[in-house]
Amino acid sequence: MDIYTLGIETSCDETACAVVKNGRELLSNIIASQADFHSVYGGVVPEIAARMHVEAVIPCLSDSLSQANISLDNIDAICVTCGPGLVGALLVGVSAAKGLSEMTGKPLVPVNHINAHISANYLVHSDLKPPFMTLVVSGGHSEIIKVSDWNKFEIIAGTRDDAAGEAIDKIARVLGLGYPGGPKMDNIAQNADVGRYTFPKPTAGSGLDFSFSGIKTFALNLIHQYEQRQEKIDIASFAASYQSSVANVLAENAVAACIQSGYDTLCIAGGVSANSFLRKKISELATANDINLYMPPLDLCTDNAAMVAAAGYYNYINGVRADLSLNAYPSIQQMQY
Ligand code: KG4
Ligand code: ZN
Secondary structure: OOOEEEEEEOOOOEEEEEEEEOOOEEEEEEEEEOHHHHHOOOOOOHHHHHHHHHHHHHHHHHHHHHHHOOOHHHOOEEEEEEEOOOHHHHHHHHHHHHHHHHHHOOOEEEEEHHHHHHHHHHHOOOOOOOOEEEEEEOOOOEEEEEEEEOOEEEEEEOEOOOOHHHHHHHHHHHOOOOOOHHHHHHHHOOOOOOOOOOOOOOEOOOOOOEOOHHHHHHHHHHHHHHHHOOOOOOHHHHHHHHHHHHHHHHHHHHHHHHHHHOOOEEEEEOHHHHOHHHHHHHHHHHHHOOOEEEOOOHHHOOOOOHHHHHHHHHHHHOOOOEOOOOOOOOOHHHOOO
16 A cells, blocks of 8 residues: 655744655655855854744645645654754754644654765665665765665764755855855855865865865965965865865775775755856766666755654655654654664
């Protein structure tokens, strides 16, 4: 019998609801982005995010059901992101999901936002199944995760400080590209000279961990030196060189993780997986090393609820449930799911 999952996502600045069939087929995907409201502040303001989720979550929910042409009665599970993310923002989705679950008697299924990003790949790659390696790179995360089974995740490397998205957004802001800087920096750097500026490699020690605070500080200092000398930076080439330094290390370490673990399948996920420099570099390295690479389409890289409904499906069929004591878990270390 077909299983329909409803996904609710409010971990950062997108209010999103979606319906997915059997964990693989996207029936609706509604996203209300708050990015324009936060852009005047240069980043997400947590209290504004939470208040805007309160306004948007019910209309999003109704739209996702009508776009999928399904009623709440025919939904099998209410799946919600309960962390990691901004606590006030997460609580809006969690509270909405609890209310729906209590009202309808449908099971409440908690979803880890990182697992949701990974599951975005299930919506477009029907042959993808564990085991595989994943590189999850977003505004808050930079992790290499071994997915040994549908519900078995092991973080094998991560960042010692900033996330890749944070490091990109910060430099984009200083270059005057606005918020969110990632897509804008990517855009402006197309066809620019990647070798024009040289940056330190954003690694941490000899393992697979990342460290982005050094490259970020180096870039900031370089921009200030140019300003002090009243010299102009070639912004497009600066953006290209910076992103390619970040992308190269992400791709090299993800592919090295596959080789070290004997895995021949690699997925990328999260907002930064939309980056064209990363997609190009990781495609080249995967081909050179006989690794099957899966990438989500650009619109499923950044936050959405379809990925929550897909991850929720696998949680649901594996018996993962929450009761009304479900809370929000801001950091990955606090996650119970
Ligand atoms: O996954 P996501 O929507 O939210 C988090 O879970 O954090 O990721 C957002 C991040 C932001 O830092 C944004 O600038 C970045 O993804 N991003 C990009 C691109 N598109 C989005 N970074 C680089 N290049 C892109 N094309
Ligand atoms: Zn995300």
